[in-house]
Amino acid sequence: MHPVETFELVLALLAGVIALHWAARRIGLPPATALLVGGGGLAFVPGLPPVALDPEIALVLFLPPLLMDGAYYTAFGRFRRHLPGILSLAVGAVVFTTLAVGVVVHWLVPGLPWAACFALGAIVSPPDAVSARAVLQGVTLPRRLSALLEGESLLNDATGLVLFRFAVVATLSGVFDSGAAVSNFLFLSFGGIVVGLAVSAVWMFVVRRLSDQTLIILANTLICWAAYIAGEMVHVSGVIATVVAGLVLGWYQHIIFPAQVRLRGAAFWQTLVFVLEALVFILIGFSLRGVLDRVGGIEAVSTTMAIPVLGVVLTVVVARFVWIFGSDGLLGVLRAIGFKRARPLGARQATVLGWTGMRGVVTLAVALTLPASMPGRDLMLVIAFAVIFATVVVQGTSLGWLIGRVRPVDQDPPAKMNLAQSEAAIARARTDAVEAHAYAPDGTLIHPQLLEQSRKRLEVIQRYAADTDKFMEGARTHFDVVLIALAAGRAELIRIHRAGLIEDEVLHNLERDLDVEELGIILQRDT
DSSP states (O other): OOOOHHHHHHHHHHHHHHHHHHHHHHHHHHOOOOOOOHHHHTTTTOOOOOOOOHHHHHHHHHHHHHHHHHHHHHHHHHHHHHHHHIIIIIIIIHHHHHHHHHHHHHEEEEESSSHHHHHHHHHHOOHHHHHHHHHHHOOOOOOOHHHHHHHHHHHHHHHHHHHHHHHHHHHHHHHOOOOHHHHHHHHHHHHHHHHHHHHHHHHHHHTTTOHHHHHHHHHHHHHHHHHHHHHHHHTSSSHHHHHHHHHHHHHHHHEEEEHHHHHHHHHHHHHHHHHHHHHHHHHHHHHHHHHHHHHTTTTIIIIIIIIHHHHHHHHHHHHHHHHHHHHHHHHHHHHHTHHHHHHHHOHHOOOOHHHHOOOOOOHHHHHSOOOOOSSTHHHHHHHHHHHHIIIIIIHHHHHHHHHHHHOOOOOOOOOSOHHHHHHHHHHHHHHHHHHHBBTTTOOOOHHHHHHHHHHHHHHHHHHHHHHHHHHHHHHHHHHHHHHHHHHHHHHHHHHHTTSSSSSSHHHHHHHHHHHHHHHHHHHHHHH
Protein backbone atom coordinates (compact mmCIF):
# COMPACT_ATOMS: atom_id res chain seq x y z
CA MET A 1 0.00 0.00 0.00
CA HIS A 2 1.30 3.45 -0.94
CA PRO A 3 2.13 5.67 2.06
CA VAL A 4 -0.47 8.22 0.99
CA GLU A 5 -3.09 5.46 0.81
CA THR A 6 -2.08 4.31 4.26
CA PHE A 7 -2.56 7.81 5.63
CA GLU A 8 -5.93 8.10 3.91
CA LEU A 9 -6.97 4.76 5.41
CA VAL A 10 -6.01 5.96 8.90
CA LEU A 11 -8.12 9.09 8.40
CA ALA A 12 -11.01 6.92 7.20
CA LEU A 13 -10.66 4.70 10.28
CA LEU A 14 -10.76 7.75 12.56
CA ALA A 15 -13.93 8.90 10.81
CA GLY A 16 -15.29 5.39 11.30
CA VAL A 17 -14.43 5.61 14.99
CA ILE A 18 -16.55 8.75 15.33
CA ALA A 19 -19.48 7.14 13.51
CA LEU A 20 -19.29 3.88 15.47
CA HIS A 21 -19.00 5.66 18.82
CA TRP A 22 -22.02 7.78 17.96
CA ALA A 23 -24.00 4.72 16.89
CA ALA A 24 -23.01 2.83 20.03
CA ARG A 25 -24.25 5.65 22.25
CA ARG A 26 -27.50 5.85 20.32
CA ILE A 27 -28.34 2.15 20.67
CA GLY A 28 -26.87 1.67 24.14
CA LEU A 29 -23.92 -0.57 23.28
CA PRO A 30 -20.43 -0.35 24.81
CA PRO A 31 -18.27 1.52 22.26
CA ALA A 32 -15.69 -1.29 22.35
CA THR A 33 -18.30 -3.74 21.08
CA ALA A 34 -19.40 -1.45 18.27
CA LEU A 35 -15.79 -0.79 17.21
CA LEU A 36 -14.89 -4.47 17.23
CA VAL A 37 -17.93 -5.54 15.23
CA GLY A 38 -17.69 -2.51 12.96
CA GLY A 39 -14.03 -3.18 12.24
CA GLY A 40 -14.85 -6.80 11.43
CA GLY A 41 -17.57 -5.67 9.04
CA LEU A 42 -15.37 -3.07 7.37
CA ALA A 43 -12.70 -5.71 6.75
CA PHE A 44 -14.98 -7.39 4.21
CA VAL A 45 -16.09 -4.23 2.37
CA PRO A 46 -15.15 -4.67 -1.32
CA GLY A 47 -12.34 -2.42 -2.44
CA LEU A 48 -10.84 -1.80 0.98
CA PRO A 49 -7.21 -2.95 1.20
CA PRO A 50 -6.41 -5.73 3.67
CA VAL A 51 -4.92 -4.56 6.96
CA ALA A 52 -2.38 -6.66 8.85
CA LEU A 53 -1.81 -5.70 12.49
CA ASP A 54 1.91 -6.12 13.10
CA PRO A 55 2.16 -7.68 16.60
CA GLU A 56 5.38 -5.96 17.64
CA ILE A 57 4.09 -2.55 16.57
CA ALA A 58 0.73 -3.24 18.22
CA LEU A 59 2.32 -3.99 21.58
CA VAL A 60 4.80 -1.13 21.62
CA LEU A 61 2.42 1.46 20.14
CA PHE A 62 -0.83 0.75 21.94
CA LEU A 63 -0.03 -1.08 25.17
CA PRO A 64 2.29 1.39 27.01
CA PRO A 65 0.04 4.50 26.87
CA LEU A 66 -3.08 2.53 27.73
CA LEU A 67 -1.33 0.81 30.65
CA MET A 68 0.02 4.18 31.75
CA ASP A 69 -3.45 5.71 31.66
CA GLY A 70 -4.82 2.96 33.88
CA ALA A 71 -1.92 3.20 36.34
CA TYR A 72 -1.98 7.01 36.40
CA TYR A 73 -5.60 7.10 37.56
CA THR A 74 -5.38 4.08 39.85
CA ALA A 75 -6.36 4.78 43.45
CA PHE A 76 -3.01 3.81 44.96
CA GLY A 77 -4.35 3.39 48.49
CA ARG A 78 -6.97 0.87 47.37
CA PHE A 79 -4.44 -0.79 45.04
CA ARG A 80 -2.07 -1.39 47.95
CA ARG A 81 -4.88 -2.48 50.27
CA HIS A 82 -6.22 -5.05 47.80
CA LEU A 83 -2.84 -6.19 46.44
CA PRO A 84 -3.27 -9.84 47.61
CA GLY A 85 -6.57 -10.09 45.75
CA ILE A 86 -5.08 -8.38 42.71
CA LEU A 87 -2.15 -10.81 42.61
CA SER A 88 -4.58 -13.73 43.01
CA LEU A 89 -6.29 -12.62 39.81
CA ALA A 90 -3.23 -11.36 37.92
CA VAL A 91 -1.08 -14.44 38.65
CA GLY A 92 -3.24 -17.22 40.09
CA ALA A 93 -6.23 -16.87 37.77
CA VAL A 94 -4.00 -16.52 34.70
CA VAL A 95 -1.97 -19.64 35.54
CA PHE A 96 -5.14 -21.61 36.39
CA THR A 97 -6.84 -20.57 33.13
CA THR A 98 -3.71 -21.44 31.15
CA LEU A 99 -3.68 -24.95 32.63
CA ALA A 100 -7.43 -25.41 32.18
CA VAL A 101 -7.35 -24.32 28.54
CA GLY A 102 -4.32 -26.51 27.87
CA VAL A 103 -6.05 -29.59 29.26
CA VAL A 104 -9.28 -28.94 27.32
CA VAL A 105 -7.47 -28.24 24.04
CA HIS A 106 -5.39 -31.40 24.35
CA TRP A 107 -8.58 -33.37 25.01
CA LEU A 108 -10.34 -31.85 21.97
CA VAL A 109 -7.27 -31.91 19.69
CA PRO A 110 -5.19 -34.91 20.87
CA GLY A 111 -2.60 -34.47 18.13
CA LEU A 112 -1.52 -31.06 19.44
CA PRO A 113 1.55 -31.23 21.75
CA TRP A 114 0.96 -30.41 25.42
CA ALA A 115 3.29 -27.42 25.32
CA ALA A 116 1.42 -25.97 22.32
CA CYS A 117 -1.86 -26.43 24.18
CA PHE A 118 -0.49 -24.49 27.14
CA ALA A 119 0.87 -21.82 24.77
CA LEU A 120 -2.68 -21.30 23.55
CA GLY A 121 -3.83 -21.16 27.16
CA ALA A 122 -1.27 -18.43 27.88
CA ILE A 123 -2.47 -16.47 24.86
CA VAL A 124 -6.12 -16.34 25.92
CA SER A 125 -5.73 -16.39 29.73
CA PRO A 126 -4.97 -12.73 30.68
CA PRO A 127 -7.94 -10.31 30.57
CA ASP A 128 -6.93 -7.19 28.73
CA ALA A 129 -6.38 -3.76 30.30
CA VAL A 130 -7.67 -1.98 27.19
CA SER A 131 -10.84 -4.06 26.95
CA ALA A 132 -11.51 -3.82 30.67
CA ARG A 133 -11.26 -0.03 30.83
CA ALA A 134 -13.24 0.38 27.60
CA VAL A 135 -16.14 -1.71 28.89
CA LEU A 136 -16.05 -0.52 32.51
CA GLN A 137 -16.33 3.15 31.49
CA GLY A 138 -20.06 2.69 31.04
CA VAL A 139 -20.81 0.92 34.34
CA THR A 140 -20.58 1.72 38.05
CA LEU A 141 -18.89 -0.80 40.31
CA PRO A 142 -18.22 -0.93 44.05
CA ARG A 143 -14.80 0.40 44.97
CA ARG A 144 -13.36 -2.99 45.92
CA LEU A 145 -14.35 -4.57 42.60
CA SER A 146 -12.98 -1.56 40.71
CA ALA A 147 -9.66 -1.83 42.54
CA LEU A 148 -9.42 -5.57 41.83
CA LEU A 149 -10.25 -5.20 38.14
CA GLU A 150 -7.98 -2.20 37.58
CA GLY A 151 -5.07 -3.84 39.38
CA GLU A 152 -5.57 -7.16 37.63
CA SER A 153 -5.66 -5.57 34.18
CA LEU A 154 -2.41 -3.75 34.89
CA LEU A 155 -0.40 -6.77 36.03
CA ASN A 156 -1.80 -9.91 34.41
CA ASP A 157 -0.29 -9.27 30.96
CA ALA A 158 3.16 -9.85 32.42
CA THR A 159 2.08 -13.28 33.71
CA GLY A 160 0.54 -14.28 30.39
CA LEU A 161 3.54 -13.14 28.37
CA VAL A 162 5.99 -15.09 30.53
CA LEU A 163 3.88 -18.26 30.35
CA PHE A 164 3.55 -17.87 26.59
CA ARG A 165 7.28 -17.51 26.01
CA PHE A 166 8.12 -20.61 28.04
CA ALA A 167 5.35 -22.64 26.40
CA VAL A 168 6.58 -21.71 22.91
CA VAL A 169 10.17 -22.61 23.79
CA ALA A 170 9.00 -25.91 25.27
CA THR A 171 6.97 -26.67 22.13
CA LEU A 172 9.83 -26.02 19.72
CA SER A 173 12.60 -27.56 21.86
CA GLY A 174 10.70 -30.30 23.65
CA VAL A 175 12.16 -29.22 27.03
CA PHE A 176 10.39 -27.42 29.90
CA ASP A 177 12.01 -26.43 33.20
CA SER A 178 9.42 -25.33 35.78
CA GLY A 179 12.10 -24.04 38.18
CA ALA A 180 13.61 -21.87 35.48
CA ALA A 181 10.13 -20.59 34.59
CA VAL A 182 9.41 -19.49 38.16
CA SER A 183 12.81 -17.88 38.67
CA ASN A 184 12.56 -16.13 35.30
CA PHE A 185 9.11 -14.81 36.17
CA LEU A 186 10.41 -13.37 39.44
CA PHE A 187 13.40 -11.83 37.66
CA LEU A 188 11.20 -10.24 35.00
CA SER A 189 8.78 -8.89 37.62
CA PHE A 190 11.31 -7.42 40.04
CA GLY A 191 13.45 -6.21 37.15
CA GLY A 192 10.41 -4.42 35.73
CA ILE A 193 9.84 -2.73 39.09
CA VAL A 194 13.45 -1.53 39.21
CA VAL A 195 13.34 -0.21 35.64
CA GLY A 196 10.03 1.54 36.27
CA LEU A 197 11.43 3.27 39.36
CA ALA A 198 14.61 4.24 37.52
CA VAL A 199 12.71 5.75 34.58
CA SER A 200 10.45 7.59 37.04
CA ALA A 201 13.47 9.06 38.83
CA VAL A 202 14.88 10.34 35.54
CA TRP A 203 11.45 11.73 34.63
CA MET A 204 11.18 13.67 37.91
CA PHE A 205 14.73 15.02 37.49
CA VAL A 206 13.93 16.26 33.98
CA VAL A 207 10.44 17.64 34.63
CA ARG A 208 11.53 19.64 37.67
CA ARG A 209 13.98 21.50 35.42
CA LEU A 210 11.57 22.25 32.57
CA SER A 211 9.72 25.56 32.60
CA ASP A 212 7.88 25.26 29.30
CA GLN A 213 4.43 23.69 29.79
CA THR A 214 4.38 22.07 26.35
CA LEU A 215 7.71 20.37 27.01
CA ILE A 216 6.46 19.06 30.36
CA ILE A 217 3.36 17.58 28.71
CA LEU A 218 5.53 15.99 26.03
CA ALA A 219 7.85 14.49 28.67
CA ASN A 220 4.83 13.10 30.51
CA THR A 221 3.60 11.52 27.29
CA LEU A 222 6.92 9.90 26.44
CA ILE A 223 7.47 8.28 29.84
CA CYS A 224 5.16 5.36 29.07
CA TRP A 225 7.11 4.34 25.98
CA ALA A 226 10.42 5.07 27.72
CA ALA A 227 9.56 2.71 30.59
CA TYR A 228 8.23 -0.05 28.32
CA ILE A 229 11.11 0.06 25.83
CA ALA A 230 13.72 0.31 28.59
CA GLY A 231 12.25 -2.76 30.29
CA GLU A 232 12.23 -4.77 27.07
CA MET A 233 15.76 -3.65 26.19
CA VAL A 234 17.19 -5.08 29.43
CA HIS A 235 14.99 -8.19 29.08
CA VAL A 236 12.64 -7.59 32.01
CA SER A 237 8.91 -6.93 32.01
CA GLY A 238 8.14 -3.78 30.07
CA VAL A 239 4.53 -4.11 31.21
CA ILE A 240 5.44 -3.92 34.90
CA ALA A 241 7.97 -1.13 34.24
CA THR A 242 5.22 0.92 32.58
CA VAL A 243 2.74 0.25 35.37
CA VAL A 244 5.25 1.26 38.06
CA ALA A 245 6.14 4.44 36.16
CA GLY A 246 2.42 5.22 35.84
CA LEU A 247 1.82 4.75 39.55
CA VAL A 248 4.75 7.04 40.38
CA LEU A 249 3.59 9.65 37.87
CA GLY A 250 0.05 9.57 39.29
CA TRP A 251 1.37 9.89 42.85
CA TYR A 252 3.77 12.80 42.28
CA GLN A 253 1.94 14.80 39.60
CA HIS A 254 -0.02 16.64 42.30
CA ILE A 255 3.12 18.23 43.71
CA ILE A 256 5.30 18.52 40.60
CA PHE A 257 2.93 19.95 37.97
CA PRO A 258 1.51 23.46 37.94
CA ALA A 259 -2.28 23.66 37.61
CA GLN A 260 -2.18 24.69 33.94
CA VAL A 261 -0.04 21.68 33.04
CA ARG A 262 -2.54 19.34 34.68
CA LEU A 263 -5.47 20.95 32.84
CA ARG A 264 -3.79 21.06 29.44
CA GLY A 265 -2.08 17.71 29.85
CA ALA A 266 -5.26 15.94 30.93
CA ALA A 267 -7.14 17.20 27.87
CA PHE A 268 -4.36 16.13 25.51
CA TRP A 269 -3.88 12.76 27.21
CA GLN A 270 -7.59 11.90 27.21
CA THR A 271 -7.80 12.57 23.49
CA LEU A 272 -4.69 10.50 22.77
CA VAL A 273 -5.92 7.56 24.83
CA PHE A 274 -9.36 7.74 23.21
CA VAL A 275 -7.86 7.57 19.71
CA LEU A 276 -5.48 4.72 20.52
CA GLU A 277 -8.12 2.73 22.37
CA ALA A 278 -10.61 3.12 19.53
CA LEU A 279 -8.05 2.21 16.86
CA VAL A 280 -7.09 -0.93 18.79
CA PHE A 281 -10.58 -2.38 18.58
CA ILE A 282 -11.27 -1.36 15.02
CA LEU A 283 -7.89 -2.79 13.90
CA ILE A 284 -8.59 -6.05 15.72
CA GLY A 285 -11.80 -6.33 13.71
CA PHE A 286 -9.95 -5.43 10.53
CA SER A 287 -7.41 -8.20 11.13
CA LEU A 288 -10.15 -10.83 11.06
CA ARG A 289 -10.13 -10.91 7.28
CA GLY A 290 -6.48 -11.90 7.05
CA VAL A 291 -6.86 -14.69 9.60
CA LEU A 292 -9.91 -16.15 7.86
CA ASP A 293 -8.16 -15.98 4.47
CA ARG A 294 -5.20 -17.85 5.95
CA VAL A 295 -7.26 -20.75 7.33
CA GLY A 296 -9.51 -21.12 4.28
CA GLY A 297 -12.50 -18.91 5.07
CA ILE A 298 -15.49 -19.13 7.37
CA GLU A 299 -16.46 -22.51 5.94
CA ALA A 300 -13.20 -24.07 7.08
CA VAL A 301 -13.60 -22.60 10.54
CA SER A 302 -17.18 -23.80 10.93
CA THR A 303 -16.46 -27.33 9.71
CA THR A 304 -13.07 -28.15 11.24
CA MET A 305 -12.53 -25.74 14.13
CA ALA A 306 -15.96 -25.05 15.60
CA ILE A 307 -15.73 -27.54 18.49
CA PRO A 308 -12.24 -26.51 19.72
CA VAL A 309 -13.20 -22.83 19.40
CA LEU A 310 -16.39 -23.29 21.42
CA GLY A 311 -14.57 -25.45 23.96
CA VAL A 312 -11.87 -22.85 24.60
CA VAL A 313 -14.33 -19.93 24.84
CA LEU A 314 -16.40 -21.82 27.43
CA THR A 315 -13.28 -22.91 29.31
CA VAL A 316 -11.96 -19.34 29.52
CA VAL A 317 -15.25 -18.12 30.98
CA VAL A 318 -15.81 -21.06 33.34
CA ALA A 319 -12.21 -21.17 34.60
CA ARG A 320 -12.44 -17.56 35.77
CA PHE A 321 -15.61 -18.30 37.70
CA VAL A 322 -14.09 -21.43 39.23
CA TRP A 323 -10.99 -19.56 40.39
CA ILE A 324 -12.89 -16.57 41.78
CA PHE A 325 -15.53 -18.59 43.62
CA GLY A 326 -12.90 -21.07 44.83
CA SER A 327 -10.70 -18.27 46.17
CA ASP A 328 -13.69 -16.58 47.74
CA GLY A 329 -14.72 -19.83 49.41
CA LEU A 330 -11.23 -20.21 50.83
CA LEU A 331 -11.41 -16.67 52.23
CA GLY A 332 -14.73 -17.53 53.81
CA VAL A 333 -13.25 -20.61 55.51
CA LEU A 334 -10.26 -18.61 56.77
CA ARG A 335 -12.54 -15.94 58.22
CA ALA A 336 -14.73 -18.58 59.87
CA ILE A 337 -11.75 -20.11 61.68
CA GLY A 338 -10.55 -16.76 63.02
CA PHE A 339 -8.57 -14.92 60.31
CA LYS A 340 -10.40 -11.61 60.52
CA ARG A 341 -8.31 -10.01 57.77
CA ALA A 342 -9.76 -12.50 55.27
CA ARG A 343 -12.67 -10.69 53.62
CA PRO A 344 -14.62 -12.79 51.11
CA LEU A 345 -16.34 -10.93 48.30
CA GLY A 346 -19.68 -12.68 48.54
CA ALA A 347 -21.67 -14.34 45.76
CA ARG A 348 -22.97 -11.15 44.16
CA GLN A 349 -19.60 -9.45 43.92
CA ALA A 350 -17.89 -12.68 42.80
CA THR A 351 -20.47 -13.13 40.02
CA VAL A 352 -19.79 -9.67 38.59
CA LEU A 353 -16.03 -10.14 38.91
CA GLY A 354 -16.27 -13.47 37.12
CA TRP A 355 -18.08 -11.92 34.17
CA THR A 356 -15.45 -9.22 33.54
CA GLY A 357 -12.75 -11.24 31.80
CA MET A 358 -12.66 -9.35 28.50
CA ARG A 359 -9.72 -10.11 26.19
CA GLY A 360 -8.27 -7.77 23.57
CA VAL A 361 -5.13 -6.40 22.00
CA VAL A 362 -2.59 -8.41 24.03
CA THR A 363 -4.28 -11.70 23.16
CA LEU A 364 -4.30 -10.84 19.47
CA ALA A 365 -0.78 -9.42 19.35
CA VAL A 366 0.70 -12.40 21.18
CA ALA A 367 -1.16 -14.84 18.93
CA LEU A 368 0.22 -13.10 15.85
CA THR A 369 3.78 -13.55 17.16
CA LEU A 370 3.47 -17.35 17.02
CA PRO A 371 6.31 -18.83 14.93
CA ALA A 372 5.29 -20.20 11.54
CA SER A 373 6.60 -23.62 12.62
CA MET A 374 4.33 -23.69 15.70
CA PRO A 375 2.03 -26.73 15.61
CA GLY A 376 -1.62 -25.68 15.38
CA ARG A 377 -0.80 -22.03 14.65
CA ASP A 378 -3.86 -21.43 12.45
CA LEU A 379 -6.16 -22.95 15.04
CA MET A 380 -4.62 -20.78 17.75
CA LEU A 381 -5.20 -17.61 15.71
CA VAL A 382 -8.84 -18.46 15.12
CA ILE A 383 -9.39 -19.31 18.77
CA ALA A 384 -7.72 -16.08 19.88
CA PHE A 385 -10.10 -14.07 17.69
CA ALA A 386 -13.09 -16.05 18.89
CA VAL A 387 -12.21 -15.44 22.55
CA ILE A 388 -11.78 -11.69 21.93
CA PHE A 389 -15.09 -11.39 20.10
CA ALA A 390 -17.01 -13.56 22.57
CA THR A 391 -15.74 -11.81 25.68
CA VAL A 392 -15.93 -8.24 24.40
CA VAL A 393 -19.23 -8.58 22.55
CA VAL A 394 -21.13 -10.95 24.85
CA GLN A 395 -19.66 -10.14 28.26
CA GLY A 396 -19.04 -6.47 27.55
CA THR A 397 -22.55 -5.91 26.23
CA SER A 398 -24.28 -7.73 29.07
CA LEU A 399 -22.12 -6.50 31.96
CA GLY A 400 -24.30 -3.47 32.69
CA TRP A 401 -27.41 -5.65 32.65
CA LEU A 402 -25.77 -8.16 35.01
CA ILE A 403 -24.73 -5.44 37.47
CA GLY A 404 -28.28 -4.11 37.48
CA ARG A 405 -29.68 -7.57 38.28
CA VAL A 406 -27.05 -8.74 40.75
CA ARG A 407 -26.56 -5.37 42.48
CA PRO A 408 -23.10 -5.83 44.02
CA VAL A 409 -22.53 -4.01 47.29
CA ASP A 410 -19.59 -1.82 48.23
CA GLN A 411 -17.65 -3.60 50.98
CA ASP A 412 -14.84 -1.07 51.30
CA PRO A 413 -15.24 1.08 54.41
CA PRO A 414 -15.92 4.73 53.57
CA ALA A 415 -13.13 7.25 53.98
CA LYS A 416 -13.03 9.25 57.20
CA MET A 417 -13.85 12.47 55.32
CA ASN A 418 -16.35 12.94 52.51
CA LEU A 419 -16.19 15.51 49.70
CA ALA A 420 -17.97 18.25 51.66
CA GLN A 421 -15.76 17.79 54.72
CA SER A 422 -12.65 17.85 52.53
CA GLU A 423 -13.76 21.10 50.92
CA ALA A 424 -14.34 22.58 54.38
CA ALA A 425 -10.82 21.56 55.47
CA ILE A 426 -9.32 23.16 52.36
CA ALA A 427 -11.35 26.35 52.88
CA ARG A 428 -10.20 26.51 56.52
CA ALA A 429 -6.54 26.21 55.45
CA ARG A 430 -7.00 28.91 52.80
CA THR A 431 -8.67 31.27 55.26
CA ASP A 432 -5.94 30.70 57.85
CA ALA A 433 -3.32 31.58 55.23
CA VAL A 434 -5.17 34.77 54.26
CA GLU A 435 -5.57 35.78 57.91
CA ALA A 436 -1.84 35.29 58.47
CA HIS A 437 -0.96 37.65 55.61
CA ALA A 438 -3.85 40.15 55.73
CA TYR A 439 -2.16 42.38 58.33
CA ALA A 440 0.97 44.51 58.14
CA PRO A 441 3.74 43.98 60.75
CA ASP A 442 2.27 46.84 62.81
CA GLY A 443 -1.14 45.12 62.93
CA THR A 444 -2.84 47.27 60.28
CA LEU A 445 -5.36 45.38 58.14
CA ILE A 446 -4.11 45.78 54.55
CA HIS A 447 -6.31 43.22 52.74
CA PRO A 448 -9.78 43.67 54.20
CA GLN A 449 -11.73 42.64 51.10
CA LEU A 450 -9.69 39.48 50.59
CA LEU A 451 -10.08 38.54 54.26
CA GLU A 452 -13.84 39.11 54.11
CA GLN A 453 -14.16 36.98 50.95
CA SER A 454 -12.18 34.13 52.50
CA ARG A 455 -14.22 34.12 55.68
CA LYS A 456 -17.47 34.27 53.72
CA ARG A 457 -16.35 31.36 51.56
CA LEU A 458 -15.44 29.35 54.64
CA GLU A 459 -18.83 30.06 56.20
CA VAL A 460 -20.68 28.92 53.06
CA ILE A 461 -18.64 25.71 52.71
CA GLN A 462 -19.10 24.86 56.39
CA ARG A 463 -22.87 25.17 55.97
CA TYR A 464 -22.59 22.96 52.88
CA ALA A 465 -20.62 20.34 54.85
CA ALA A 466 -23.09 20.41 57.73
CA ASP A 467 -26.15 19.60 55.58
CA THR A 468 -25.19 18.92 51.97
CA ASP A 469 -28.63 17.96 50.65
CA LYS A 470 -30.43 20.98 52.06
CA PHE A 471 -27.67 23.35 50.94
CA MET A 472 -27.64 21.99 47.36
CA GLU A 473 -31.38 22.50 46.90
CA GLY A 474 -30.85 26.25 46.75
CA ALA A 475 -27.30 26.10 45.39
CA ARG A 476 -28.30 24.41 42.13
CA THR A 477 -30.63 27.28 41.28
CA HIS A 478 -27.81 29.68 42.12
CA PHE A 479 -25.39 27.81 39.86
CA ASP A 480 -27.91 27.81 37.00
CA VAL A 481 -28.17 31.61 37.21
CA VAL A 482 -24.38 31.92 37.27
CA LEU A 483 -24.15 29.75 34.13
CA ILE A 484 -26.75 31.92 32.41
CA ALA A 485 -24.68 34.98 33.33
CA LEU A 486 -21.52 33.31 31.99
CA ALA A 487 -23.30 32.52 28.72
CA ALA A 488 -24.35 36.17 28.43
CA GLY A 489 -20.78 37.29 29.07
CA ARG A 490 -19.48 34.86 26.45
CA ALA A 491 -22.01 36.12 23.90
CA GLU A 492 -20.95 39.71 24.55
CA LEU A 493 -17.28 38.76 24.23
CA ILE A 494 -17.93 37.17 20.84
CA ARG A 495 -20.01 40.18 19.75
CA ILE A 496 -17.30 42.72 20.46
CA HIS A 497 -14.72 40.48 18.79
CA ARG A 498 -16.86 40.08 15.67
CA ALA A 499 -17.32 43.85 15.63
CA GLY A 500 -13.53 44.27 15.51
CA LEU A 501 -13.32 45.98 18.89
CA ILE A 502 -10.78 43.56 20.42
CA GLU A 503 -7.87 41.49 19.12
CA ASP A 504 -7.85 37.72 18.93
CA GLU A 505 -5.41 37.48 21.85
CA VAL A 506 -7.88 39.27 24.11
CA LEU A 507 -10.66 36.97 22.94
CA HIS A 508 -8.65 33.85 23.73
CA ASN A 509 -7.51 35.07 27.16
CA LEU A 510 -10.97 36.13 28.30
CA GLU A 511 -12.59 33.03 26.83
CA ARG A 512 -10.12 30.83 28.75
CA ASP A 513 -11.05 32.62 31.98
CA LEU A 514 -14.75 32.09 31.28
CA ASP A 515 -14.14 28.43 30.43
CA VAL A 516 -12.27 27.77 33.69
CA GLU A 517 -14.97 29.55 35.68
CA GLU A 518 -17.73 27.63 33.90
CA LEU A 519 -15.97 24.32 34.48
CA GLY A 520 -15.68 25.07 38.19
CA ILE A 521 -19.38 25.99 38.43
CA ILE A 522 -20.46 22.83 36.58
CA LEU A 523 -18.32 20.63 38.82
CA GLN A 524 -19.79 22.23 41.95
CA ARG A 525 -23.36 22.00 40.64
CA ASP A 526 -23.10 18.34 39.62
CA THR A 527 -21.18 17.13 42.68
